[in-house]
Each structure stands twice: as structure tokens, then as C-alpha cells.
Amino acid sequence: MLNRVVLVGRLTRDPDLRYTPNGVAVANFTLAVNRPFSNQQGDREADFINCVVWRRPAENLANFMGKGSLVGVDGRIQTRNFEGQDGKRVYVTEIVADSVQFLESKGGSNQNQGGGGQGSAGQRPNPNQPPQPNYNDYNGPNDENPFKDNGEPIDISDDDLPF
Structure with a gap:
């Protein structure tokens, strides 16, 4: 017998985190999952699926994800x-989640997609700390691409290939 569900969708509201009398955390949330086809008007419809974790x-879901967040x-x-x-x-029919994967940072669907911010989502730079270097912009003393093709054939045998 097999009972397995894999979903990717957006939270319709912030997760509702509660604790049982024994102190066990439980979060209820609803996931909006787009259908893979359009209706007769050309609009995409979604299913709203109740989940519990x-x-x-x-606790991680409630602390790090909010309404509109993309999760698996x-x-x-x-x-x-x-x-x-x-x-x-x-x-009641619901999905009992064994795992929830965060597919974007908290508020990622609402934030500016330009990538101009510094740090992680919701974090502001501290004016008392010196700015951190951005190593992605470092070209070093030699700007030449080490993987540049010099036009010569590559000498490699079939025994050296990993497949």
C-alpha cells in the first residue's frame, strides 16, 4: 500500500502554531497549489489544501515562513x-507533512526581486559594523578566464571520463 503526497504551493496565510498539553508543537496551514491546466476562460485555478506538520x-515553518511563501x-x-x-x-481530510521545504526566504514573494539588499530577508545592515566584502565582485590580479578555450584540442582519453 502507498499513501504519499508531494506538493509545491504558496501559504494562503501565516501558519497557525499551537502546542498540545504535552508541549508538542503543531502547525496548521493551507497551501494554494496551481492546477496544471487553464479553465475555458484561460485562467489558472488553484486547489487549497489543508496541511498539518x-x-x-x-516551529520552523511558523518562524521562517509567512503568507505567500513558496514551500514544498x-x-x-x-x-x-x-x-x-x-x-x-x-x-476532515488533510495532508500530514513529514517534511516542509522552504523554497524561498520569508517574505520572498513580496520583496523586491532586484537583489539590491544586503544580508538575509528581514535583516538590516548594522551601522556599527564595517561593511562585509562582497567576494562575488572580486576579479583578482588576473582578469583572464582560466577556462578560456585557447583553440587547441583537449587531450583526454576515454578512461579518464567518469561515465
């Missing part, structure tokens, strides 16, 4: 039921 991953969920489908306040039986 437990323990440390629940790996888990299983679970159905449960309970008696509602009106006395009727209520059935």
Missing part, C-alpha cells in the same frame, strides 16, 4: 472525524 518542523510539502493524506458542536459528524 508536527514538532520542530512546525512531502507527506501523506489522512482523514479523521469528530462530532461538531451541532452534534453532527464532521469529516
Whole structure:
């Protein structure tokens, strides 16, 4: 038997982090997952899937992700039921996440995509600290590309290839 679910979508709201009476963290969240096709009007529709994650991953999700964040969920489908306040039986189908992967930084969908900021998301530079060097801009004393093709054939045997 197999019960496995893999989803990639955006959080529709901030995760709802709670703790059981025994102190175990649990986070409920809803994931908006686009359908792979368009409707007759040419619009993309989405499914809104209820998910739950437990323990440390629940705390990490609540601390580092918010509404609109892109996440990947790996888990299983679970159905449960309970008696509602009106006395009727209520059935719930949800995804119990074994892991939640953060596919962008917190607020990444709302932030400027220009990349002009410094540091990680939500972090401002400290005026009391000297600026950190950006090693990506360092060209060194020799600006020549070490992988530049000089026009000569490469001498390599089939035994040297890893495949």
C-alpha cells in the first residue's frame, strides 16, 4: 500500500502554531497549489489544501515562513472525524507533512526581486559594523578566464571520463 503526497504551493496565510498539553508543537496551514491546466476562460485555478506538520518542523515553518511563501510539502493524506458542536459528524481530510521545504526566504514573494539588499530577508545592515566584502565582485590580479578555450584540442582519453 502507498499513501504519499508531494506538493509545491504558496501559504494562503501565516501558519497557525499551537502546542498540545504535552508541549508538542503543531502547525496548521493551507497551501494554494496551481492546477496544471487553464479553465475555458484561460485562467489558472488553484486547489487549497489543508496541511498539518508536527514538532520542530512546525516551529520552523511558523518562524521562517509567512503568507505567500513558496514551500514544498512531502507527506501523506489522512482523514479523521469528530462530532461538531451541532452534534453532527464532521469529516476532515488533510495532508500530514513529514517534511516542509522552504523554497524561498520569508517574505520572498513580496520583496523586491532586484537583489539590491544586503544580508538575509528581514535583516538590516548594522551601522556599527564595517561593511562585509562582497567576494562575488572580486576579479583578482588576473582578469583572464582560466577556462578560456585557447583553440587547441583537449587531450583526454576515454578512461579518464567518469561515465
